[in-house]
Amino acid sequence: MRLARDVVRVRVPATSANLGPGFDSLGLALGVWDEVSVRAVAGPTTVRVVGEGDGALPDGEEHLVVRAVRLGLDRAGAPQAGLELVCHNAIPHGRGMGSSAAAVVAGLVAARALLAEPEALDDDALLDLATQLEGHPDNAAPALLGGATAAWEDGAGPHAARIPVSGDLRPTVLVPQAQLLTHTARAVLPTQVPHADAAFNAARSALLVLALGGRSDLLMAATEDRLHQGYRADAMRGTAEAVRALRQAGWPAVVSGAGPSVLVLERLDDATARTLEQHGWRVLDPGVATSGAHLVG
Numbered sequence: 001m002r003l004a005r006d007v008v009r010v011r012v013p014a015t016s017a018n019l020g021p022g023f024d025s026l027g028l029a030l031g032v033w034d035e036v037s038v039r040a041v042a043g044p045t046t047v048r049v050v051g052e053g054d055g056a057l058p059d060g061e062e063h064l065v066v067r068a069v070r071l072g073l074d075r076a077g078a079p080q081a082g083l084e085l086v087c088h089n090a091i092p093h094g095r096g097m098g099s100s101a102a103a104v105v106a107g108l109v110a111a112r113a114l115l116a117e118p119e120a121l122d123d124d125a126l127l128d129l130a131t132q133l134e135g136h137p138d139n140a141a142p143a144l145l146g147g148a149t150a151a152w153e154d155g156a157g158p159h160a161a162r163i164p165v166s167g168d169l170r171p172t173v174l175v176p177q178a179q180l181l182t183h184t185a186r187a188v189l190p191t192q193v194p195h196a197d198a199a200f201n202a203a204r205s206a207l208l209v210l211a212l213g214g215r216s217d218l219l220m221a222a223t224e225d226r227l228h229q230g231y232r233a234d235a236m237r238g239t240a241e242a243v244r245a246l247r248q249a250g251w252p253a254v255v256s257g258a259g260p261s262v263l264v265l266e267r268l269d270d271a272t273a274r275t276l277e278q279h280g281w282r283v284l285d286p287g288v289a290t291s292g293a294h295l296v297g
């Protein structure tokens with residue numbers, strides 16, 4: 001396998017995982033985009049970051065996008081090269097908006113586009129490699145496919161399917177100042193949960209598929225969760241309190257991914273949004289990204 005192109009440019013969307021009950025399975029692509037250009041060069045690897053992560057990320061082989069490109073090239077049996085990366089990042093890091101999955105998926109899609117035979121890395125292979133780096137497929141699936149997705153794993157690896165989403169769905173994301181890394185938020189989860197709680201979430205996940213497709217009357221019931229949010233509340237007190245207050249006021253609010261952002265599966269009214277901004281939240285109205293990662297230029 002040889003490289004056929006010197007330079008490729010990829011756009012990849014933010015994602016919100018779990019959506020309440022669908023822990024490690026459900027995800028939604030959001031209209032906030034990172035853009036990464038990758039050039040194969042003879043010299044050493046360099047990385048320039050503009051926007052989120054500027055000055056805080058590795059600038060060489062340890063950078064997550066570089067690691068993902070290398071994983072993709074290795075899987076395809078292609079030669080490695082020096083890489084010159086320019087990353088224009090808009091997705092906030094460590095906030096539950098899928099920044100790490102976006103970096104991984106951008107690198108894998110770039111690797112595929114560099115290949116003389118891109119079919120060597122189909123979407124299943126990309127999801128498999130992304131899940132190796134991420135540990136779970138629920139952000140990578142919507143970052144790759146766009147829209148809402150259900151992801152699951154079996155002996156053959158991870159899989160994902162699109163969930164139909166009503167054109168009326170207008171998510172709001174509330175982003176706090178503080179970061180919380182996913183591995184910290186996963187460390188507080190129990191290894192076992194009560195059977196009744198698993199049954200509770202199974203019913204809500206099924207309802208959520210209906211609600212996303214247009215049954216907005218089901219959104220409140222469909223976004224209840226007993227598998228992760230309660231266990232994580234002490235690690236993100238402000239988030240837990242915002243979710244509680246919004247739900248009490250009738251908004252279908254959940255923790256976005258591993259937090260600490262809040263996802264509301266409706267557009268907040270201006271007065272509520274202003275109040276939240278006064279309390280330090282950045283209020284985003286990103287829309288649903290109906291397409292996933294793609295090449296530009």
Ligand SMILES: Nc1ncnc2c1ncn2[C@@H]1O[C@H](COP(=O)(O)OP(=O)(O)OP(=O)(O)O)[C@@H](O)[C@H]1O
Binds near residue numbers: 063064182259
């Ligand atoms: N665009 C990027 N380029 C390089 N590294 C990144 C990028 N985005 C995220 N990372 C790495 O991933 C870390 C954040 O990943 P983490 O999984 O903790 O949060 P998240 O992906 O933003 O949230 P979540 O998985 O809950 O949606 C950053 O601290 C950084 O090390």
Ligand SMILES: N[C@@H](CCO)C(=O)O
Binds near residue numbers: 017018024139185
């Ligand atoms: N399902 C994951 C999403 C964050 O990457 C979690 O909640 O830990």
